[in-house]
Amino acid sequence: MTLLDFARGPGLQWSLIILIAGVLWRLGGTILLNARKDLSRPRHKGTLTDGLKVIATRSLPAHQFEKRIRFQHFSGYAWHIALFISVLFFAPHIFFFESLLGFGWPGLPNGIILATAAIAVAILIALLIRRASHPVQRLISNADDYISILLVIAPLVTGILAFAHVGARYPTLLAVHLLSVEAMFVWFPFGKLMHAALTFPSRFQAGASYGRKGVRA
Amino acid sequence: MRKDQSLGEYLFSQGVSRRGFLKFCSATASLMALPPSMVGRVAAALESARRPSVIWLSFQECTGCTESLTRSHAPTVESLIFDAISLDYHHTLQAAAGFAAEEAREAAMRENAGKYLLVVDGSIPIGNPAYSTIAGISNLDMLKESAANAAAIIAVGTCASFGGIPHANPNPTGAVSVSDIIKDKPIINVSGCPPIPVVITGVLAHFLTFGSIPDLDELGRPKAFFGQSIHDRCYRRPFYERGQFAKTFDDEGARLGWCLYELGCKGPTTYNACATLKWNEGTSFPIGSGHGCIGCSEPDFWDKGSFYRPISAGLWGSREALLGAAAAGAAIGIGSALAARSRKKKAVAEEAKSS
Numbered sequence: 001m002t003l004l005d006f007a008r009g010p011g012l013q014w015s016l017i018i019l020i021a022g023v024l025w026r027l028g029g030t031i032l033l034n035a036r037k038d039l040s041r042p043r044h045k046g047t048l049t050d051g052l053k054v055i056a057t058r059s060l061p062a063h064q065f066e067k068r069i070r071f072q073h074f075s076g077y078a079w080h081i082a083l084f085i086s087v088l089f090f091a092p093h094i095f096f097f098e099s100l101l102g103f104g105w106p107g108l109p110n111g112i113i114l115a116t117a118a119i120a121v122a123i124l125i126a127l128l129i130r131r132a133s134h135p136v137q138r139l140i141s142n143a144d145d146y147i148s149i150l151l152v153i154a155p156l157v158t159g160i161l162a163f164a165h166v167g168a169r170y171p172t173l174l175a176v177h178l179l180s181v182e183a184m185f186v187w188f189p190f191g192k193l194m195h196a197a198l199t200f201p202s203r204f205q206a207g208a209s210y211g212r213k214g215v216r217a
Numbered sequence: 218m219r220k221d222q223s224l225g226e227y228l229f230s231q232g233v234s235r236r237g238f239l240k241f242c243s244a245t246a247s248l249m250a251l252p253p254s255m256v257g258r259v260a261a262a263l264e265s266a267r268r269p270s271v272i273w274l275s276f277q278e279c280t281g282c283t284e285s286l287t288r289s290h291a292p293t294v295e296s297l298i299f300d301a302i303s304l305d306y307h308h309t310l311q312a313a314a315g316f317a318a319e320e321a322r323e324a325a326m327r328e329n330a331g332k333y334l335l336v337v338d339g340s341i342p343i344g345n346p347a348y349s350t351i352a353g354i355s356n357l358d359m360l361k362e363s364a365a366n367a368a369a370i371i372a373v374g375t376c377a378s379f380g381g382i383p384h385a386n387p388n389p390t391g392a393v394s395v396s397d398i399i400k401d402k403p404i405i406n407v408s409g410c411p412p413i414p415v416v417i418t419g420v421l422a423h424f425l426t427f428g429s430i431p432d433l434d435e436l437g438r439p440k441a442f443f444g445q446s447i448h449d450r451c452y453r454r455p456f457y458e459r460g461q462f463a464k465t466f467d468d469e470g471a472r473l474g475w476c477l478y479e480l481g482c483k484g485p486t487t488y489n490a491c492a493t494l495k496w497n498e499g500t501s502f503p504i505g506s507g508h509g510c511i512g513c514s515e516p517d518f519w520d521k522g523s524f525y526r527p528i529s530a531g532l533w534g535s536r537e538a539l540l541g542a543a544a545a546g547a548a549i550g551i552g553s554a555l556a557a558r559s560r561k562k563k564a565v566a567e568e569a570k571s572s
Contacts, residue, residue, distance in 0.1 A: 002517075028549075
C-alpha cells in the first residue's frame with residue numbers, strides 16, 4: 001500500500017470516524033450536562049432572543065476594546081473566510097464532499113482558490129508570530145493553541161504545494177496533504193479546534209443566562 | 218537484416234531517407250531530454266550500431282505489449298529499429314517452435330553473454346511454478362537463467378514492471394514483477410497497459426546510442442518519458458484550472474472537451490507520455506477520446522478503487538462506518554453526560570446528608 005493509498009483509504013476513513021464520533025461525543029456530553037439550577041427570579045423571559053442576540057453581538061469587537069483588538073478581530077475573520085472559500089469551493093474538495101454527502105455545489109476557478117489559501121496562510125502565520133511574541137497572548141497560550149494553529153496551517157500549505165507541484169511528485173504531495181487534513185480531523189474534537197462546533201452554542205448559552213439575570217451583553 | 222549490417226545500413230536499405238533518419242534522431246534526442254548538440258551523436262551511434270541481441274520473454278501477459286509495438290499502421294523508423302534488432306527469441310513472433318525455439322534462446326545467451334538485452338513482458342507467478350511454464354520451464358527459472366548474463370533488462374508493460382493485472386487483489390498466482398526477483402542487473406521499467414511503442418524504441422535507441430540505461434525515476438522508469446504526469450501535459454488542463462468539469466460522458470461539458478477529473482480521470486497521479494506522444498501514429502490518447510486516464514502505468518492501478526471515482530473522493534468504502542461513528546459518538550456523549558449528572562446528584566445528596 002502506497003502512502004497515497006493509505007491516505008485516501010484507511011487514513012481518511014479512521015480520521016473521519018474519530019472526527020465524527022469525537023465531535024458528537026463532546027457536543028452531546030456538553031449540551032446535556034446538568035447546569036446549576038438558577039434559583040433567582042428571571043429578569044427577562046426572552047431566553048431565545050437573548051441567546052441569539054449575544055451570538056450576534058459577540059461576533060463584533062466590543063466597543064471598549066475595539067481599537068486594541070481590531071487587527072486580531074478582523075484578521076481572524078479574514079483568514080476564516082479565506083479558509084472556507086478554499087475548503088468549500090475548490091472543485092476536488094467539492095467532489096470529496098459529494099462522495100460523503102451525496103450532493104455537491106458549483107466551485108470557483110483555481111486561481112481564486114490559490115489566492116484565498118495563500119491569504120489564509122499569510123494571516124495565520126502573522127497571528128502565530130503575534131501570539132508567540134505578544135507578552136499577554138503568550139501568557140494565555142498553551143500547547144493546544146500552537147498545535148491547533150499549526151494543524152490548520154499544514155493542510156493549507158501542503159494543499160498549495162500539491163496544487164503547484166512543488167517539492168515532490170504530485171502523489172506524494174497529495175498524500176501529505178491528505179495526511180495533514182487527517183491529523184487535523186483527529187485533533188479537532190479534543191483540542192481548541194472544537195471551538196468551531198462549540199462557539200455558537202456556548203455564546204447562545206451565555207446570552208440566555210445573561211438575559212435571565214438581566215445582564216447587558 | 219544481415220548480421221553484419223549496421224542499423225544505419227539497414228534503415229537506408231529499407232527506404233528511410235537521411236532526412237527521415239535525422240528527424241527520428243532529433244525526435245529521439247528531444248524525447249530523451251538531450252540537448253540539440255547530442256543529435257549528431259545519437260545519429261552517429263544509431264547509424265553505426267550493430268544488431269544488439271534481444272531475448273524477449275513473455276510470461277503472464279495478454280500479448281498487448283507486443284501488439285502495441287508491432288501493430289502500427291505503417292512501418293515507422295521506430296518499428297524498423299525494432300525490426301533491426303536481433304530478436305533471437307520471442308515466442309509470439311518467432312517462426313521456430315518447440316526445442317528449436319529454446320535452442321535459439323540458449324544459443325543467443327551463450328553467444329552474446331553479458332551483451333544481450335533481456336526484454337520481459339508479463340508478471341512472474343511465484344505462488345506455484347506450474348501456473349505459467351514455457352517448454353516445461355517455469356517463468357521464474359527462465360527469468361533467472363536468462364537474466365544471469367544479460368547486459369540490462371527492459372520490463373515492458375505494467376505486468377513486468379509492477380505485477381500488473383495478475384498481481385491485482387487477490388493475486389491468485391502470486392504474481393510479482395521482474396524487479397521483485399532480479400536484484401543484480403539494471404532494470405528499466407517501461408510501464409503502461411500497454412506501453413507506448415515509441416517509449417520502448419526510445420529506450421532501445423538510448424541503449425544503442427550510449428550503451429547505458431537512461432535516467433530513471435523512483436519506480437525505475439525512464440524520466441524522459443515518465444517525468445511528468447498526464448494531468449500536467451493534458452490539453453484539457455485549462456478546463457481543470459477554470460473549474461469546468463464534464464459530469465457525464467455525454468453531457469455538454471464532455472462535448473466541449475472539459476476536464477474529466479470528476480468522471481474519475483487518474484491523470485494527476487499517473488506519470489506517462491500519453492498526452493504528448495499519443496497513440497496510433499500520434500493520433501490521440503484515451504483522454505482525447507473522451508475517457509479519463511485509468512492510471513495504467515502506475516503500480517496496482519487495478520486496486521485503487523473505481524476508474525470512475527474522482528481521486529479526491531477517497532477510498533473509504535461506504536458511509537455506514539461513518540454513520541456508526543456518529544451513533545457511537547452520540548451514545549458516548551449522552552452516556553458521559555448522564556454519568557456526570559448521576560455523580561452530581563449523588564454528591565448533592567451526600568452534601569445534604571452531611572449538613
